[in-house]
Every structure is written in C-alpha cells, then in structure tokens.
Amino acid sequence: MSSLRAKIQDVFNEPACEQNRRKDAKARKEGCSKPLTPGAAAGGCAFDGAKIVLQPITDVAHLIHGPLACEGNSWDNRGAASSGPTLWRTSFTTDLTELDVVLGQGERKLFKAIREIKEAYGPPAIFVYPTCVTALIGDDIEAVCKRAAEKFGLPVVPVNAPGFFGSKNLGNKLAGEALLERVIGTVEPDDAGPHDINILGEFNLAGEFWLVKPLLDRLGIRVRACIPGDAHYLDIACAHRARAAMMVCSTALINLARKMEQRWDIPFFEGSFYGITDTSEALRQISQLLVKKGADPEILGRTEASIAEEEAIAWKKLAAYRPRLEGKRVLLNTGGVKSWSVVHALMEIGIEIVGTSVKKSTVEDKERIKQILKDDNHMFEQMAPRELYAMLSEHKADIMLSGGRTQFIALKAKTPWLDINQERQHPYAGYDGMVELVRQIDLAIHNPIWRQVREPAPWDCQPAVREELPRMKSEIATLHVVQEFAGTTADDFGER
Structure with a gap:
C-alpha cells in the first residue's frame, strides 16, 4: 500500500507539467484535480480514466474485476476505431456479486476468468482492472495476475486504478504508469529504424489518425506505436525503440512521455493535428526531432515540399466555404x-x-x-x-x-x-480533416430546418386561429364520436 501511495504521489508531482512547477510543495501534493465527493465519481473516476486510455489497444482483452455495473457497455462506448481486431470492444467482467464478496471468492473468480479468456480468445495479453469493491475487500490483483501469467504463458497486466483513487485524469496517468512498468520495453523489435516515432495521447476517434498516418508514410516516417489509438500490444511493447515522440493530449499521458525520454532518450513535443497550420507545424517538429536523433537531414526538405503541396490542396478546397x-x-x-x-x-x-x-x-x-x-x-x-x-x-x-x-x-x-x-462520427484531424470540419459546420449552419423552427407557430401569429381553437377542438371531439359508432348495428349500439 505504501508503494502504491508513493506511485500516486509521483504522478501528482509531474515535473514536465508547467502548471505543477509553479505550485509550492504543499499544493503540488494535492494534484491537479478537485477532490471527489464520495459517491459522485461515476463517469469520472480513476477506473474510468484508466479504461479510456487503455481500451483502444485493439487486440488486448480488457477484464474488469468487480460488479457487472462497473463495466457498462464497451461495444460503442467511445468513438475510437480499429483497422483490425475487435476484441477490445468485447466486455469481459468477473461479475462479482454480494455472495462472492462474503465468501471471499474474488481472487478465485478472477483467475478462472483469465483462464476462460485465454482458452476462448487467445489474446496476446490481458489487462485486469480492479474496481472500488475489489480494492476495498483486499483482493491481491497483482499476485493473481502474476500467477496467471506463469500458468497460461501470456502477459496479464494489472492496471491498479480503482475508482476511489481519484479523478479520471489520475486514472489516465496510472494507465500510463502500467504501460511503462509492465508493457513498454518487454519486446525487442528486429526492424528498428532512424525514422520511427511514437504518437502519445491519440485515440483515433472516428478513425481520424488514418488521415494523418498517410502524411507520415509519404515522408518515410514510421509510427512505431500510436498509444492508444488503433494500437496492438506488440507495437506498444516495442515502443521504447522509437527515436522521437509527439504528445497530442498532454493532460493524459505527459508522465509517460517524460519517463520514456528519461529511460530511453526519446525526445517529445506537444502538438496538434487539428487545423492546417498546426498539422504542418507538427510534421516539421517531428522531422526536426528525428534529424537531431541522427536521421538524414534531407527529410527536412521532403517535409517542406509535402507541406506546401498539402496546404495548397486544402486551401483550394476551403476557398469555397x-x-x-x-x-x-x-x-x-x-x-x-x-x-x-x-x-x-x-x-x-x-x-x-x-x-x-x-x-x-x-x-x-x-x-x-x-x-x-x-x-x-x-x-x-x-x-x-x-x-x-x-x-x-x-x-x-x-x-x-x-x-x-x-x-x-x-x-x-x-x-x-x-x-x-x-x-x-466524422474525422477532423489533418488537412482533409480540417476540410471535413468546415464542411460539417457549413452544413449545420445553413441547414434550412433552422429557419423553419425559428418561425413563429401559426397560433402565435394569427389571433383568429387562436380564438377558433376551442370550437375546432369541440368539432374534432364530436367527429371522433361519430367515427367510433359509424357502421355499427342496433344490437352493437345497445351493448355499447
């Protein structure tokens, strides 16, 4: 428990965060988020944050150790997209009940669930998420995961971020810590190159990273791992051999980026793929970091040529809007x-x-x-x-x-x-994504339905109609009665 407390404190004291550096020592220990009110963490707890960060890893089985309600619906719970496996969208839970808690069956039920997933799906890894209930009753998740990994011959990764630990943002960072300690660096790639990069904090929502990846491919830049969007377990395990990294969402995985820089000398910068200017600047910074790490400087020229070409195409499309x-x-x-x-x-x-x-x-x-x-x-x-x-x-x-x-x-x-x-439902990243965003805004603003719904209702602008409403209602009611008895016989009428 003391080591866990130290880990959480280390996440709070993030030296790569500019906001954290400005605080005094006491304020730094309190972290970035407001304290949670007991019972009010639904949808924003540490468990939720950890699951959000790790679930888009597509070929991993994500097992929730706790009551059924903690899992919810994972099939369409986020807009992250996968180019291959769909195992990540399947819900796995130990479905812990009150009887399991009373009889102390939690750990046994967890081990059995891991075995069933291994036999039925054969994933490259299983991530196990404890929840408030299993953390409070003291289930030793790490011991069960270690034993299961030895027994079944596959990585079983405990993600120790039960909901009562804190906010969703804390869960994001604890998920990054789990990847750093138990996944990244566990496999050595045999194809490492001078143009390998990592993209951190990119979730591939609506498949928008697929609009950016072709830009990198055209420059000869390979995405070693996109964490977590459309990621595979093996990609993340080999992520320590990338030469540079780009941080897309710093509030989620800034701790992961900093520690990867410390351990494996992978420099990173924070950028964005939203908008033409920011996309171009991100491509420039990626190329510059790779050159600093030993890549051929000719990539800088190719980058500028590609940027000029893509910008010209995008601005031409946007001119119509x-x-x-x-x-x-x-x-x-x-x-x-x-x-x-x-x-x-x-x-x-x-x-x-x-x-x-x-x-x-x-x-x-x-x-x-x-x-x-x-x-x-x-x-x-x-x-x-x-x-x-x-x-x-x-x-x-x-x-x-x-x-x-x-x-x-x-x-x-x-x-x-x-x-x-x-x-x-629409991707907005990269040059094509910017054009799509503007197109959707144009469609929404100029939809003729808005002109219609803003017009006054007939009974608000025509006093005569409003005065006639009582008489019209009375006539309609009479008409309904007539229609109800129309075509009936005398006997039917008597029965009625």
Whole structure:
C-alpha cells in the first residue's frame, strides 16, 4: 500500500507539467484535480480514466474485476476505431456479486476468468482492472495476475486504478504508469529504424489518425506505436525503440512521455493535428526531432515540399466555404487540446470565436488560447446550462461545437450544434480533416430546418386561429364520436 501511495504521489508531482512547477510543495501534493465527493465519481473516476486510455489497444482483452455495473457497455462506448481486431470492444467482467464478496471468492473468480479468456480468445495479453469493491475487500490483483501469467504463458497486466483513487485524469496517468512498468520495453523489435516515432495521447476517434498516418508514410516516417489509438500490444511493447515522440493530449499521458525520454532518450513535443497550420507545424517538429536523433537531414526538405503541396490542396478546397462562413460566430464548449487547436483551426478561415471553455485545459493550453485570441475574455472555466442557453437564445453565436451532453441546450435554443467530442462520427484531424470540419459546420449552419423552427407557430401569429381553437377542438371531439359508432348495428349500439 505504501508503494502504491508513493506511485500516486509521483504522478501528482509531474515535473514536465508547467502548471505543477509553479505550485509550492504543499499544493503540488494535492494534484491537479478537485477532490471527489464520495459517491459522485461515476463517469469520472480513476477506473474510468484508466479504461479510456487503455481500451483502444485493439487486440488486448480488457477484464474488469468487480460488479457487472462497473463495466457498462464497451461495444460503442467511445468513438475510437480499429483497422483490425475487435476484441477490445468485447466486455469481459468477473461479475462479482454480494455472495462472492462474503465468501471471499474474488481472487478465485478472477483467475478462472483469465483462464476462460485465454482458452476462448487467445489474446496476446490481458489487462485486469480492479474496481472500488475489489480494492476495498483486499483482493491481491497483482499476485493473481502474476500467477496467471506463469500458468497460461501470456502477459496479464494489472492496471491498479480503482475508482476511489481519484479523478479520471489520475486514472489516465496510472494507465500510463502500467504501460511503462509492465508493457513498454518487454519486446525487442528486429526492424528498428532512424525514422520511427511514437504518437502519445491519440485515440483515433472516428478513425481520424488514418488521415494523418498517410502524411507520415509519404515522408518515410514510421509510427512505431500510436498509444492508444488503433494500437496492438506488440507495437506498444516495442515502443521504447522509437527515436522521437509527439504528445497530442498532454493532460493524459505527459508522465509517460517524460519517463520514456528519461529511460530511453526519446525526445517529445506537444502538438496538434487539428487545423492546417498546426498539422504542418507538427510534421516539421517531428522531422526536426528525428534529424537531431541522427536521421538524414534531407527529410527536412521532403517535409517542406509535402507541406506546401498539402496546404495548397486544402486551401483550394476551403476557398469555397470562406464566403459562406467568414464572420460566423462559434461557441466552443469543450476542453483539453481542442480548446486551442480547434480555435486556431477555425480562425484560419475567418470564423469568429465568441467563447471557448477551458475546463480540462492545462496552463499551456490557456496560454495558447490567449495568444490566438489576443485576450482571455472569451475563455470560461465552466458555463452553467442556463447561461449557455441564454447566450445561444440571444443569438450571440451562430453554432455551438461541443460534446453530446450539451447538445440539447443548443437544440432548445434553436441553434445549430456539431459534435466534436469522442462520440463524433466524422474525422477532423489533418488537412482533409480540417476540410471535413468546415464542411460539417457549413452544413449545420445553413441547414434550412433552422429557419423553419425559428418561425413563429401559426397560433402565435394569427389571433383568429387562436380564438377558433376551442370550437375546432369541440368539432374534432364530436367527429371522433361519430367515427367510433359509424357502421355499427342496433344490437352493437345497445351493448355499447
């Protein structure tokens, strides 16, 4: 328990985090997130955060050791996409009951579940996630996983992040620690090259990384491991032989990037594949890091040539949308890397940003927003639903970009809405992704349905109709009675 406490404290004290470095020693121990209220961690606990980070590893069996409700529905719970295996979408749980807890059957049931998964599916590895119940009753997950790995001859990885440990973000980082300690570096590749990179914190939502990977392939840059989006266990086990890394979502796996740099000398930078300018800059920085690690400098020239070609194509496609969208006002209710990367991307084509949330954004994210928007008046930490509705109903924004949780606020305010969070159906990364994002915004704003729903109802604009409503209702009721008894015989009528 003391070693576990030390690990959590180490995650809180993240030296690669600019925000953490600015705190005093006491504040640093409290971590980045607000303390959780007991019983109020559903959907945002450490277990949830760990599962989010690791579940997109596609060929691994993810086994939840706890009550059935902790697993939920994994088949479509996130928009991450796979180019191959679908095992990651199958739910595996020990389905612990009250009787199992009373009789102390938890560890035995876990071992049996691991054996059944091995025999039925034969995965390259099994990840085991303890939950609040199994952690509280003291099941020794690590001992069971170690014994199962020896017995069945495959890696069984304990991901020690039960829900009561803390926030979702803490779970993200603990998942990174599990990969670092038990997966990365366990296999030596026989094809390591000077142009191998890792992409960290990329989830391949709606398959959007597939719009970026061809750009890297064209430059001769190989993605050794994309963690976790569309990843395979073997790819991650060999990730320590990459020459450079790009961090996409720093709040999730910054600890993993820093420790991989310390252990295996893999330099990293934080970038974004949202927007034309940011995509080009990310490609440049990847090439520059590879050259510093010994790659042929000619890759820099090839990168610039490819960027010029791709940008020209993208700007030509976007030119058709600029007259229709220039000056349109967008409200962003999201967070993290999207709070600044999407802002930058939209402003490139003349769209005005009237507000962007910074709920899950780091200090670096907020600084980028200030640089892009030139002030911080358009940044808000959290906006209550009532305030969001008031802003939209007063037509201060032409469209809201957010996740599914706030879509009904926009719809109630009769304002166009577009999903840009994890449930989205369209990929927005890279040059083609930027064109797709603008196309979807254009379709949403200019959909004729909005003009229709904003028009007054007939009974609100025609007093005569409103006055006639009682008489019309009475006539309709009489008509229903007549229709009910029409065609009946006298005997039928008597029975009625």
